[in-house]
Amino acid sequence: xxxxxxxxxxxxxxxxxxxxxxxxxxxxxxxxxxxxxxxxxxxxxxxxxxxxxxxxxxxxxxxxxxxxxxxxxxxxxxxxxxxxxxxxxxxxxxxxxxxxxxxxxxxxxxxxxxxxxxxxxxxxxxxxxxxxxxxxxxxxxxxxxxxxxxxxxxxxxxxxxxxxxxxxxxxxxxxxxxxxxxxxxxxxxxxxxxxxxxxxxxxxxxxxxxxxxxxxxxxxxxxxxxxxxxxxxxxxxxxxxxxxxxxxxxxxxxxxxxxxxxxxxxxxxxxxxxxxxxxxxxxxxxxxxxxxxxxxxxxxxxxxxxxxxxxxxxxxxxxxxxxxxxxxxxxxxxxxxxxxxxxxxxxxxxxxxxxxxxxxxxxxxxxxxxxxxxxxxxxxxxxxxxxxxxxxxxxxxxxxxxxxxxxxxxxxxx
RNA sequence: AGGCAGGUGGCCGAGUGGUCGAAGGCGCACGACUGGAACUCGUGUAGGGUUAAUAGCCCUCGAGGGUUCGAAUCCCUUCCUGCCUGCCA
Numbered sequence: 001x002x003x004x005x006x007x008x009x010x011x012x013x014x015x016x017x018x019x020x021x022x023x024x025x026x027x028x029x030x031x032x033x034x035x036x037x038x039x040x041x042x043x044x045x046x047x048x049x050x051x052x053x054x055x056x057x058x059x060x061x062x063x064x065x066x067x068x069x070x071x072x073x074x075x076x077x078x079x080x081x082x083x084x085x086x087x088x089x090x091x092x093x094x095x096x097x098x099x100x101x102x103x104x105x106x107x108x109x110x111x112x113x114x115x116x117x118x119x120x121x122x123x124x125x126x127x128x129x130x131x132x133x134x135x136x137x138x139x140x141x142x143x144x145x146x147x148x149x150x151x152x153x154x155x156x157x158x159x160x161x162x163x164x165x166x167x168x169x170x171x172x173x174x175x176x177x178x179x180x181x182x183x184x185x186x187x188x189x190x191x192x193x194x195x196x197x198x199x200x201x202x203x204x205x206x207x208x209x210x211x212x213x214x215x216x217x218x219x220x221x222x223x224x225x226x227x228x229x230x231x232x233x234x235x236x237x238x239x240x241x242x243x244x245x246x247x248x249x250x251x252x253x254x255x256x257x258x259x260x261x262x263x264x265x266x267x268x269x270x271x272x273x274x275x276x277x278x279x280x281x282x283x284x285x286x287x288x289x290x291x292x293x294x295x296x297x298x299x300x301x302x303x304x305x306x307x308x309x310x311x312x313x314x315x316x317x318x319x320x321x322x323x324x325x326x327x328x329x330x331x332x333x334x335x336x337x338x339x340x341x342x343x344x345x346x347x348x349x350x351x352x353x354x355x356x357x358x359x360x361x362x363x364x365x366x367x368x369x370x371x372x373x374x375x376x377x378x379x380x381x382x383x384x385x386x387x388x389x390x391x392x393x394x395x396x397x398x399x400x401x402x403x404x405x406x407x408x409x410x411x412x413x414x
Numbered sequence: 415a416g417g418c419a420g421g422u423g424g425c426c427g428a429g430u431g432g433u434c435g436a437a438g439g440c441g442c443a444c445g446a447c448u449g450g451a452a453c454u455c456g457u458g459u460a461g462g463g464u465u466a467a468u469a470g471c472c473c474u475c476g477a478g479g480g481u482u483c484g485a486a487u488c489c490c491u492u493c494c495u496g497c498c499u500g501c502c503a
Contacts, residue, residue, distance in 0.1 A: 046472040
């Protein structure tokens with residue numbers, strides 16, 4: 001959640017920042033008004049409560065001294081009713097505020113390039129030259145068919161469209177990639193975690209998926225549980241509500257999980273093949289960092305993900321997202337896009353974001369800064385999306401006869 | 415899933431209607447003592463909101479609701495933990 005006090009005190013600055021992300025100034029005006037109303041409602045309530053408290057103390061004293069409490073009781077009863085009314089008002093004001101506040105996205109960093117959509121993203125660098133083919137490279141679904149690697153039909157039969165089954169060497173390669181990613185991340189200092197694949201609503205609100213993006217999530221019927229859309233949710237919320245000693249920062253975590261997304265709103269996009277599925281595997285990095293160190297941690301995470309692609313021999317480029325393409329919680333995001341020769345395109349394979357204190361405020365993750373508690377910064381990024389890496393290997397390592405080489409670094413895992 | 419017992423500060427633990435945000439202990443921090451340390455002694459030590467404020471005030475004893483002038487304490491709901499029974503990888 002964004003800092004309401006900041007909006008109250010630096011309204012124009014806040015409005016300018018959020019405008020870059022496509023948020024209307026009117027909503028912010030409303031938010032500010034609601035915030036002030038809540039504070040007013042609360043202080044009225046608290047004044048009445050203070051009165052009640054002191055009268056109640058008197059009441060006890062009178063009783064002990066054997067004085068008559070009739071008059072006092074009348075006063076206190078009257079005030080009690082007033083409190084109930086004020087409480088109701090405060091409650092309403094709070095609900096109205098949070099309904100708006102929780103739907104407002106994070107501020108983009110000042111340095112993020114301005115733009116409307118992905119067209120305006122900025123390529124920072126390319127890593128590795130794409131290989132030259134002396135034949136026409138196939139797309140991954142054609143290769144999958146030739147090798148019997150992906151069973152799209154039976155995936156659909158078992159679940160529904162946008163599900164698939166990996167078979168034989170593809171299944172083994174998927175597993176090898178997971179292990180390779182986890183080992184690499186662990187060597188970089190990330191603790192490996194194995195977490196629940198379902199999380200409750202409170203956690204999903206902490207990282208920003210709820211309440212606004214409920215339609216993108218699979219919910220378990222009759223339970224307060226959702227299938228996680230990314231390991232960012234359980235990993236970041238590991239410390240939900242906690243106060244960490246400063247000496248423990250940064251907390252670096254990595255974990256493999258399947259990810260479940262309804263892909264609402266992406267009808268018709270990437271329907272062929274395995275680019276966009278309802279379930280996919282991902283190895284995620286999450287960092288809980290000191291606010292002054294989060295930029296360094298961010299760079300490290302980008303470099304780590306890029307290094308993994310390099311180790312796999314996969315050409316990729318590093319792209320800084322523009323303000324309009326930033327996700328809801330992100331202040332800054334760098335995408336890694338891997339080269340897919342079959343599609344003749346770079347496609348997203350990792351997305352690394354610094355959410356600053358946006359998730360920390362929602363999830364109440366803090367650290368002890370001397371005597372005070374301050375919000376941490378949280379960061380997340382894929383290292384890497386497993387299914388898309390599999391696709392990239394298929395397309396980049398294909399031979400003319402349709403067979404696929406295994407990258408050197410993966411051989412020990414197969 | 416059923417039965418029983420519980421959920422109090424960083425930890426242990428007292429508290430069954432008012433003077434309790436909470437005894438005592440441990441831990442931790444600072445100070446005194448010391449050449450330095452241990453011991454000992456003293457002081458301090460939850461979170462959130464409002465605020466210029468570490469002043470005052472309000473809220474929080476798992477969570478939510480209720481009874482009461484007044485709730486950590488009584489009642490209801492719910493979540494969680496432990497043990498027993500059942501089921502199960």
